[in-house]
Amino acid sequence: MQFELEFDTSHLTYVLRAARGEIEHPEGMLDSIGFTLLQQNRKRHDAGLDPNGQPWKPLSPLTLQATDPKTKQPIKRKSQQPLLRSGEMLKALHKDVNGDELRVFFWGNVEAERARYHQFGTKPRVITPRNSPVLAFAGIVTKRVNHPGLPKRELIGFPDSDRDLVENVATDHLQRVLQQARAK
Template sequence: MLYTVELQVQDYQLALDTICAEIATPAQMLGSIGETLHRVNSERHDRGQNPDGTPWAATKPPKRRMLHQHGDLLGSFSYQVHGGELKLGFSDHKAKWHHYGTGPYVITAVKARALAFNGMYRKRVRHPGLPARRLVGFPDADKQLVADVVDDHLQLILNRVR
C-alpha cells in the first residue's frame, strides 16, 4: 500500500506562531483556569469538604452553616490573573483561621461591657478553638481539570488557525 500526504509548511508555521503567542500572553487561558478552580472550590465549600473531598471537621451543632454567617468570608474568595500568574484565595484575613484551625483562645468584650451568650453575660470566655477546615488546595482532581482546560484552550486556538 502506498499513501500520499501533502503538507503545507506555512500552516504548521502559523499554528506554531499562534501557540507561541498564546503562551507568551496566557491571561485568557489563566482566566479560564481560575474560573474553573473557583467553581470547584466553591462547590466543595458548599458541601463542607476539604480539597481532598473529606468532610470538614465537625463542631458543636451550629445554628447556621459554618462560613456562611454573614457571607463575608466566602464572599472574599476569588481569583486574579496578573500577567503570567494566577492567584486563587481569600482576601478576608479570617480565612487562615478556618484553613489552618486555631488553638484555644480567650474572647474578651471590646465594644461592650460584657459578652452575651444564651442569656448569660461574661467579660471574657474561653473558646475551645476551631478545627482546620481546608478552604483551598490543589488535589489531583484539580490538576486534571487544569490539564483539561489547557488542552481545550489550545484546541480552540488551533481550530481558529484552520
C-alpha cells in the same frame, strides 16, 4: 519511476505562531483555569467539603445556639453547616491573573478575614469584653471565655482532582487556539 510530492506547509506557520503566543502570553489560558478552579472551590464550599473532599468539622452546639446581640433572636442561618451562615464568604473568593501567575484567594470584605481563620484554624485563647463589662453568647453572660479555638476547615487548596481538571482545561484551551490557527 519517480514521484514528486509537494506539501503546502503555510498553515504550520500560523499554528506555530499561535502556540508561541500562548507560551509567551498565557493570560487567556490562566483565566480559563482560574474560572474553573473558582467553580470547583465554590462547589466544595457549598457542599461543606475541604479540597480533598472531606467534610468540615461540624459547628459546636454553642455556636448553633447563638443569638444576635442586638435583637436577642437566634442567628438566622442559610445552613447548619459551618461557613454557610450568610453565604457572604464565597463572595470574597477571587481569582487574579498577572502575566504567567494565577492566584485564587479570599479578599475584599470581613468574610475574607474570617476565611483565613478557617483555612488554618486558630489556637485556644481567652476572650474578654472590649466595649462592655461582660460577654454574652448563646445565653451565657460572663466576664471572660476560654475559647477552644476554631478547627481547621480548609477552604481552598489544589488536590490531585484539581490538577487533572487544570490539565483538561489547558488542553481544551490549546486545542481551540490551534484549531483557530489551522482555519486561517
